Each structure stands twice: as C-alpha cells, then as structure tokens.
Amino acid sequence: MAVIRRLPRYYRYLNEMLAAGVMQISSRELADRMDLTASQVRQDFNCFGDFGQQGCGYDVAALHKEIKSIIGLDQEYKIVIMGAGRMGCSLLEHFGFERRGFNVLAAFDNNPELFGKSINGVTIHDVKKAEEVCATVRPDIGVLTVPASETKEACAILKKIGVKAIWNFTKGELGVSEEEIVVENVHISDSLMSLCYRLTELEDALYGD
Amino acid sequence: MAVIRRLPRYYRYLNEMLAAGVMQISSRELADRMDLTASQVRQDFNCFGDFGQQGCGYDVAALHKEIKSIIGLDQEYKIVIMGAGRMGCSLLEHFGFERRGFNVLAAFDNNPELFGKSINGVTIHDVKKAEEVCATVRPDIGVLTVPASETKEACAILKKIGVKAIWNFTKGELGVSEEEIVVENVHISDSLMSLCYRLTELEDALYGD
DNA sequence: TAGATTGTTAATCGATTAACAATC
C-alpha cells in the first residue's frame, strides 16, 4: 500500500508542526505543505480510523500520537549494529537513535582495534561475542553495515541472535527469507541516479533534445 | 513514472551480471531475480526502445550501456559538497563518487579547522571562497550535508554557483523552486520507520492482534 | 443557523498483469 510509504512523511511534518505550536490542521493545509491533494490526505488517514473533526480539521497532537503508534514508534525497539566501520560509526554518531526512541544495545565488529571503544555510549564488541552479549536482552532490529563480502555471515549471526528486522546498508544477498525477517534495503546511490535522470531531463527541456 | 524509480535497480542488477560474465538474459530470469514480473520488465524496457531479441532475450552489455545512458550516467557530472561534517566526510570517504563516475571538485565548510584538509583527494575550502573556487569549472550537482539551521544559506550559495541539482541530506526548507533546480531528498529515517511498521505488522501476524 | 471541513462513495487515471501474435 502506497499509504505506508507516506506515513513517515506525515509523521515528520506533524512533528515539525507540533514543535511550531500548531494545534489544528485541515487536510487542505497539510496537503499544500506536503504537495499532496486534500482528498488524498483524508483518504490516507481514514485507512486507520477517523481522527478528524468535521468543520475544524485534525488535532495535530492527537494525529501525531496516532501515526506514531501506527508506525510502531511507541515501542522502544532494541537495536544492534553489525559492522562498526565508516557507515556503522557514522550512523552511531550522527543518526540520533536515542533521540528517535531507539535503544542501541551494542555494536559488533571483527577488527580487534575497535573492541571496547565506545561511540555515543554504545560499546563495540567482538562479533564473536554477539550471542553472549545478546543472551539476556534480545534485540529487535539489526543494522547491517559490514563490507559486501561479509554480508552473509553477519546476516546469519543476526538471525541467530533472534533479530526480526534488518536495516540493510550493504549490497548483495542476505541469505534469509523475507518471511522470517523483515528487510529494508537502503541504496542511497539509487537516489543519486534518479537525481541524474531528472537533471538530464531538465537540461533536455531547457536546451532541447 | 514508476519505471524511472526502477531504472537504478535495473542498472545495479545489470552491473552485477556484467561482472559475473552473464551475456544474455531473458525478461523471465531478470524478473525472478528482481522480484518483478516478466511482463513488467519487457514493458519497462519498451518505454525506451526495443533492446531485446525475440527468442534470445536481452544482451546484458548493450542493455547496461543503454540504461546507463538513459539515466545520464555516461556524462561525467561535477559535484561539490556543502558541509564537511560527519555526513559530508562519510560520503567523501565511503560513497565512491569516483568509482561511480562522478567528479568531486571540492568540499566547503565554515569550520576553519577543516580548511585545506583533503579527503580522498578532495580539498575542503572555506565556504566563503565557493564562488571563487567554482569560477572556472562549474559544478552540476551540489550535495547538501550542512546542519539543518544552515540549510537555506548553503542552498543559496549552491544556486549562486550555478548548480542545477541538489542531493539533499538535510531536513527543512531549501528555499529554491523545483523548476530551477532539481532536488532529491534523502531521508534514511523514513526507511527505518517503514521497517518498524513492517516489523509491527509481522509481530501482529505471528502473535495475533 | 451558516461556514467549514470531514468521511465516504463514485469516477478517473495510471500502472501492472495476462495473453498472444510477431520474429529470431
């Protein structure tokens, strides 16, 4: 469903409006800000219940809370990071898991130089100790930030630890079925390519084919 | 068009197959690998011309080249990075612009400690010198990796430099119209949220509502 | 009550799938 892909965006905009002190918003206004149609906004929200009030629009705080719960953000998910290289560290330092309500239990790597180091309060452990470290507190989500060549092994360890979802930054096969573990692939290069396509299009439009 | 969003994925898969030495591929096979239908693959490719050969399938190398050119990757785009903080540096070190055929001209920041430093052959300059540095060689694409609070200024500078496309990693308003500059927003947190939604869904399915 | 804006149904549009004739 296309609505699902829009939910995080709604959530972001409602967050901003909440911070800006907006109490009430009409489907029209929200649609304008988000480049959607008012119809679509109403249709979307009505997939999950009726949150609006005829004549007045939507209560920003209530809607925000509702969408938060629909996405599942009211639960505090426990996360482990597989691979404390550039990408893993960059996420740890920069992404703001805590701020977003995620609890990062640990990071794992196979480089002994990193063992025991701590980034943003998260300790990097030997990947061999992953099972041990996660024996008592089971993580929900695994972040895969290992080199492409180590994807399959890292993924197998995540499965063993009992992770139910993988946020995958590597390319290549994970070797787990989508029925047992939910996988979300991040390919930022795709987004750069689609930018290139649109740039080419823009230039063709300006200077002719 | 939905095809456009699939083009980078086709390109990635064809890249892999090229590297693996696959010469010819049928729509059926490609569809299976990519989790699409054969019909869809054929439909997609026929948007841009007929590249297949009845009875034999598609020539991987030719198709790869064709899609490369459709996306616009056969041109060497010139890039500047706005903001050499964590995200900017991480991209410079890790993303592989060169390998992907992009030419990074320079990075800019307002932190004097970074001036003159070089990452992967790219020098970090004072943002005040941006116009000067780009006077002779005009960049095509600007990568926005500044803090949210500095988005608008950074964006204005990119516009002044003559950039035609912005790969935006910040949140918040850019203050440029989409008609003059093509913008591609990267929100990796959206992808984590949609993972959360699907995780919740999976758990509901397993343990009941 | 009048104005505003929702919830919801019906109409439109676009994208995906199925089917098959064309052709290598």
Add this chain to the structure above:
DNA sequence: TAGATTGTTAATCGATTAACAATC
C-alpha cells in the same frame, strides 16, 4: 521448421482525484 522469447495490445487492478452528503 520448432522452440523460445520478445513487443504490444487488451484486461485487471489499485491508487488518486472529484464530488457531495454528513456533521461539527
């Protein structure tokens, strides 16, 4: 020629938009 697989048209499906009655 027979088998395979494309290119392409038609049928189906889903998502978006339009319209309006319900209601705050």
